[in-house]
Amino acid sequence: MPTDRNRILVDSVKRLLRRGATSHLSKIVNKAHAADLSVLFRSLSLAEQRKLFNMIADVVQKGILFSELDEDTFQDLIEDMRIEDIVHILESMPADDVADIIGRLPEERSKTILEKMQKAESEEVEGLLRYDDDTAGGIMVPDFIALKEDATAGQAIASLQKEHSDVEMPFYLYVVDEYGKLVGVSSLRQLVVVPPGTQLKDFMATDVVSVQTDMDQEEVARIVARYDILAVPVVDGTNRLVGIVTVDDVIDIIRKEATEDILKMAGAGEEFVETKSILKSTRIRLPWLFASCIGGIVAFFIIGKFEDSLLKFAYLAAFIPVIMGMGGNIGTQSSTIVVRGLATGRLSARDIWPVVLKELSIGVILGLVYGLLIGSVAQFRYSMLMLALAVTLAVISSMSIAALVGSLVPMGFARVNIDPAVATGPLVTTAIDIISVSFYFLIATTLLGI
Amino acid sequence: MPTDRNRILVDSVKRLLRRGATSHLSKIVNKAHAADLSVLFRSLSLAEQRKLFNMIADVVQKGILFSELDEDTFQDLIEDMRIEDIVHILESMPADDVADIIGRLPEERSKTILEKMQKAESEEVEGLLRYDDDTAGGIMVPDFIALKEDATAGQAIASLQKEHSDVEMPFYLYVVDEYGKLVGVSSLRQLVVVPPGTQLKDFMATDVVSVQTDMDQEEVARIVARYDILAVPVVDGTNRLVGIVTVDDVIDIIRKEATEDILKMAGAGEEFVETKSILKSTRIRLPWLFASCIGGIVAFFIIGKFEDSLLKFAYLAAFIPVIMGMGGNIGTQSSTIVVRGLATGRLSARDIWPVVLKELSIGVILGLVYGLLIGSVAQFRYSMLMLALAVTLAVISSMSIAALVGSLVPMGFARVNIDPAVATGPLVTTAIDIISVSFYFLIATTLLGI
Numbered sequence: 001m002p003t004d005r006n007r008i009l010v011d012s013v014k015r016l017l018r019r020g021a022t023s024h025l026s027k028i029v030n031k032a033h034a035a036d037l038s039v040l041f042r043s044l045s046l047a048e049q050r051k052l053f054n055m056i057a058d059v060v061q062k063g064i065l066f067s068e069l070d071e072d073t074f075q076d077l078i079e080d081m082r083i084e085d086i087v088h089i090l091e092s093m094p095a096d097d098v099a100d101i102i103g104r105l106p107e108e109r110s111k112t113i114l115e116k117m118q119k120a121e122s123e124e125v126e127g128l129l130r131y132d133d134d135t136a137g138g139i140m141v142p143d144f145i146a147l148k149e150d151a152t153a154g155q156a157i158a159s160l161q162k163e164h165s166d167v168e169m170p171f172y173l174y175v176v177d178e179y180g181k182l183v184g185v186s187s188l189r190q191l192v193v194v195p196p197g198t199q200l201k202d203f204m205a206t207d208v209v210s211v212q213t214d215m216d217q218e219e220v221a222r223i224v225a226r227y228d229i230l231a232v233p234v235v236d237g238t239n240r241l242v243g244i245v246t247v248d249d250v251i252d253i254i255r256k257e258a259t260e261d262i263l264k265m266a267g268a269g270e271e272f273v274e275t276k277s278i279l280k281s282t283r284i285r286l287p288w289l290f291a292s293c294i295g296g297i298v299a300f301f302i303i304g305k306f307e308d309s310l311l312k313f314a315y316l317a318a319f320i321p322v323i324m325g326m327g328g329n330i331g332t333q334s335s336t337i338v339v340r341g342l343a344t345g346r347l348s349a350r351d352i353w354p355v356v357l358k359e360l361s362i363g364v365i366l367g368l369v370y371g372l373l374i375g376s377v378a379q380f381r382y383s384m385l386m387l388a389l390a391v392t393l394a395v396i397s398s399m400s401i402a403a404l405v406g407s408l409v410p411m412g413f414a415r416v417n418i419d420p421a422v423a424t425g426p427l428v429t430t431a432i433d434i435i436s437v438s439f440y441f442l443i444a445t446t447l448l449g450i
Numbered sequence: 451m452p453t454d455r456n457r458i459l460v461d462s463v464k465r466l467l468r469r470g471a472t473s474h475l476s477k478i479v480n481k482a483h484a485a486d487l488s489v490l491f492r493s494l495s496l497a498e499q500r501k502l503f504n505m506i507a508d509v510v511q512k513g514i515l516f517s518e519l520d521e522d523t524f525q526d527l528i529e530d531m532r533i534e535d536i537v538h539i540l541e542s543m544p545a546d547d548v549a550d551i552i553g554r555l556p557e558e559r560s561k562t563i564l565e566k567m568q569k570a571e572s573e574e575v576e577g578l579l580r581y582d583d584d585t586a587g588g589i590m591v592p593d594f595i596a597l598k599e600d601a602t603a604g605q606a607i608a609s610l611q612k613e614h615s616d617v618e619m620p621f622y623l624y625v626v627d628e629y630g631k632l633v634g635v636s637s638l639r640q641l642v643v644v645p646p647g648t649q650l651k652d653f654m655a656t657d658v659v660s661v662q663t664d665m666d667q668e669e670v671a672r673i674v675a676r677y678d679i680l681a682v683p684v685v686d687g688t689n690r691l692v693g694i695v696t697v698d699d700v701i702d703i704i705r706k707e708a709t710e711d712i713l714k715m716a717g718a719g720e721e722f723v724e725t726k727s728i729l730k731s732t733r734i735r736l737p738w739l740f741a742s743c744i745g746g747i748v749a750f751f752i753i754g755k756f757e758d759s760l761l762k763f764a765y766l767a768a769f770i771p772v773i774m775g776m777g778g779n780i781g782t783q784s785s786t787i788v789v790r791g792l793a794t795g796r797l798s799a800r801d802i803w804p805v806v807l808k809e810l811s812i813g814v815i816l817g818l819v820y821g822l823l824i825g826s827v828a829q830f831r832y833s834m835l836m837l838a839l840a841v842t843l844a845v846i847s848s849m850s851i852a853a854l855v856g857s858l859v860p861m862g863f864a865r866v867n868i869d870p871a872v873a874t875g876p877l878v879t880t881a882i883d884i885i886s887v888s889f890y891f892l893i894a895t896t897l898l899g900i
Contacts, residue, residue, distance in 0.1 A: 035676040161643050193611050226485040228698040247697050248678040258708035266786035282815050285783050292779045296772025303768040310764035317760050317767030318753040322746025329742045333735050336716035365732050
C-alpha cells in the first residue's frame with residue numbers, strides 16, 4: 001500500500017540523510033516514482049529537499065516532480081536555482097504543466113524563462129497562457145493526434161510511430177477536415193482491429209463529445225466523468241481542434257474542486273492550508289471568523305434589548321444554545337446538500353423553487369419533532385406552559401427559517417452565477433444565528449407578556 | 451454545454467410526451483447518450499420513465515442506462531419488469547456493474563436473476579460478489595488482457611483482434627507468468643510502435659503498480675490518481691492477476707467519496723438525499739440533529755445551574771451566542787481541514803501530535819485576536835472591566851479548545867481506523883457548544899464573584 005510505502009520511504013530517506021549516505025540516497029531518488037518523491041519532500045527541510053533534488057539525474061523525473069510538488073515547496077525549491085537549469089527542466093515537461101507553473105511565477109521571472117525557452121515550446125506555453133486558468137483552454141494539452149478522414153488505419157499507425165511519439169495519451173485519434181475542424185474520432189484500439197487499408201472516415205465515430213476553450217473546468221470534468229471518456233477534445237469558436245483535456249487532469253480537478261468546496265463551506269479559505277505555516281494558516285482563517293464575530297455581536301445587542309425580561313425570567317437564557325444549535329445544524333444540512341447537489345449536477349439552479357420548498361417542508365417537519373421534544377423538556381423543568389409553548393414555537397421557526405435560508409441562499413447565488421459554496425458556512429450560519437435569537441426573544445416576551 | 455443540452459432534452463421530451471408523439475420520442479431516446487437519458491429520467495414520472503425505457507431498442511443502451519440511474523429510480527423502474535428482460539439486459543453489461551446492481555437487490559430476486567443468467571456471466575458476477583463492495587475486488591472488472599512474456603507484439607495484436615474484442619479498456623496489456631502471476635505491463639501504444647517480432651519481455655515495464663483485492667476503494671482511487679494511470683491491476687494474495695480497476699470507475703469513486711464526506715460532516719447522512727422524497731429525507735436527517743438536540747439540552751441544564759447569577763447579571767446571557775459561535779466556527783474549520791487532509795492523503799494519521807499542536811496554536815492566536823475584540827465591545831457597552839476580562843478569557847478558551855477538539859477527534863478516529871468524517875459535524879460541534887458554555891459561566895461567575 002502506498003501509505004505504508006511512503007512511510008517506509010520517508011523513514012529510510014531521513015535515516016540516510018542523517019548518516020550522509022549520499023550514494024544510497026541517490027539510488028533511491030532516481031528509482032522512486034516522482035509522485036512518491038513529492039510526498040517525501042513534504043516531510044523534509046528545504047536544505048534536504050535541495051540536496052535530494054540535485055541528486056536526480058533524469059531531467060524528465062525532475063519535471064514530473066516540479067508539477068507534483070505543493071506550490072509553496074516548489075517556490076522555495078526553485079528560489080536559488082539557475083534560470084538555465086529551470087528552463088532545461090521545463091522544456092522536458094508537457095506544455096499545460098509548464099503553463100501552470102509559469103502562470104504562478106512573478107511576472108519578471110516568467111518572462112525571463114519564456115525568453116530562454118526554445119521557441120516552439122515557449123509558443124505553445126504562451127498559447128495556453130492566453131486562456132483562463134480554470135477553463136478548458138487553460139488545462140488542455142496541445143499534443144494530440146489529428147488526421148484527415150481519407151487517411152488509412154495503416155497510415156495512422158505509421159504516423160503514430162514517427163511524428164506522434166511524444167503525445168501524452170494517444171488513445172483517441174481525432175479526425176479533422178481541411179480547415180482543422182473536428183469531424184470525427186477513432187480509438188487506437190479500432191486502428192489495430194480494422195484491416196490496415198480501411199479509411200478513417202469508414203470507421204470513425206462522428207458523434208464526438210467536445211468542449212469549447214472557454215468552458216469552466218468543473219463543467220469539463222463533469223463531461224469526462226459522465227461519458228466515461230479518457231480525453232475530451234477542445235475546440236475554438238469555429239470548431240477547430242486546438243487541444244485535449246486528459247482524464248488524469250480531470251481527476252485532479254475533481255479532487256481539487258471538492259476540496260475547495262469543502263473548505264469554502266467551512267470558512268477555511270480555498271486552498272488546503274495545513275501544510276502552510278501557523279501564521280499563514282491563521283491569516284487565511286481569520287477573515288472568515290470575522291463574519292461569525294459580527295453576527296455574535298449583533299446577537300449580543302439584540303439580547304441586550306431584552307435585558308429587563310431576562311432579569312425577570314433568567315431561565316430564558318438557558319434555551320439560547322439549543323435554539324441556535326438546532327437552527328444552525330439543520331441550516332448546515334440544507335446548504336451542504338444544495339451546494340453539493342449543484343456541484344455534482346444532481347441539482348440544477350433553475351429548480352430553485354421546488355428545492356427550496358422541499359427544504360422548507362423538511363425544516364417544518366423536523367422543527368415540529370424537535371420543537372415538541374425541547375418544549376417538553378422545558379415544561380418538565382419549569383412547569384410553565386407559556387414558556388414551553390414559546391420554546392416550541394421558537395424551535396419550529398428557527399429550524400424552518402434555517403432550512404429556508406440554507407437552501408435559498410446557495411440556490412440564489414448559483415442562479416446569478418456566484419459560487420454557491422462561499423454562500424454557506426460562516427455567512428449562512430451567522431444569518432441563522434441572528435434570526436433564531438431574534439425570533440426566540442420576540443416569541444417568548446410576547447407569550448409571557450414581559 | 452451539457453447542462454444546456456440536458457435542459458433542451460428534458461424540455462423537448464416533456465413536450466413530446468404531452469403530445470404523445472411516440473415515433474419522435476423513440477428517435478430521441480435511441481439517439482441520446484445513456485448518460486444524458488439518466489439525467490432526463492430524474493425529471494420524469496415513473497409512468498413516463500417506463501414508457502421511454504420500453505422504447506429503447508438497443509439492449510446495450512438499456513444496460514448503460516441501468517448502471518447510470520439513481521438507485522431509487524432504478525428500483526422503481528424494474529419493479530414490474532419481467533425477470534427474463536432484466537436478465538437479458540444484465541447479460542449485456544460489464545460484470546462489475548452487474549455485481550453492483552445485484553448486490554443492491556433483495557436476496558430472493560438476485561438469486562433468481564443469477565440462476566437465469568448464462569453460466570459464464572453469472573460465475574463472473576458471483577466471483578465479484580465475494581468481495582466487499584468498497585474494496586478493489588468489489589469494483590474491479592474481470593476483463594483484462596493478460597499475455598505470456600514470450601509472446602510477440604504481433605501475436606498480442608492478433609489476440610486483441612480475436613479473443614479480447616470485448617475488453618472494456620484495452621490500454622494496458624498485462625504480462626503474467628505460467629501461474630498467472632503479474633510480472634509486467636505494456637501499453638497498446640508500445641505494441642503498435644515496436645517491430646511485430648519483439649517479445650513482450652523485451653519492452654514491458656516490470657515495475658507495475660498493483661493493488662490487492664481487499665484494498666479500500668478510496669486507497670485504490672488515490673493510487674490511480676497519484677500515478678496518472680488509466681487502470682490499475684488487482685492481484686490476489688499470491689500476486690495472481692484477477693482483475694483491473696479502470697479510471698472511469700475511479701472518477702465515480704472520487705466524486706462519491708467526496709460527496710459522502712461532505713454530507714457526513716454536515717450530518718446529512720451519507721448518500722445524496724435531495725432526489726428522495728420529503729419523508730425519506732426527513733428520516734435520514736432526523737437522527738443527526740438528535741446529537742445537537744441533546745447537546746443543547748445539556749447546555750440548558752448547565753446554564754440553569756447559573757440562574758441566580760443570571761438574575762443578578764442578566765447581560766451575561768447576551769454573550770452566549772458570540773462565544774458559542776466563535777468556538778463552533780473555528781472548530782468546524784479545524785475538523786474540516788483535518789478530515790479533508792486525511793481523505794486526500796495530505797495529512798497522515800500518524801502525525802497526530804504535530805497537527806493537533808499546530809491547530810491548538812492557531813486556536814490560541816485567533817482566540818487572542820477575537821477575545822480582545824469581543825472583550826472591547828463588552829467593555830464599551832457595559833464598562834465593567836471584570837466582565838470584559840471574563841468575556842475575553844471565555845472566547846480565548848472556547849476557541850482554543852474548539853481547535854483542539856476539532857483536530858484531535860478526527861485525527862484520533864483515523865488513528866484507530868474509524869471514518870474521521872463522521873466525527874466532525876454535529877458531534878464535534880455539540881461537544882464544543884457544551885464546553886464553551888460551561889467555561890464561560892465558570893470564568894464569568896468566578897471573576898465577577900457571583
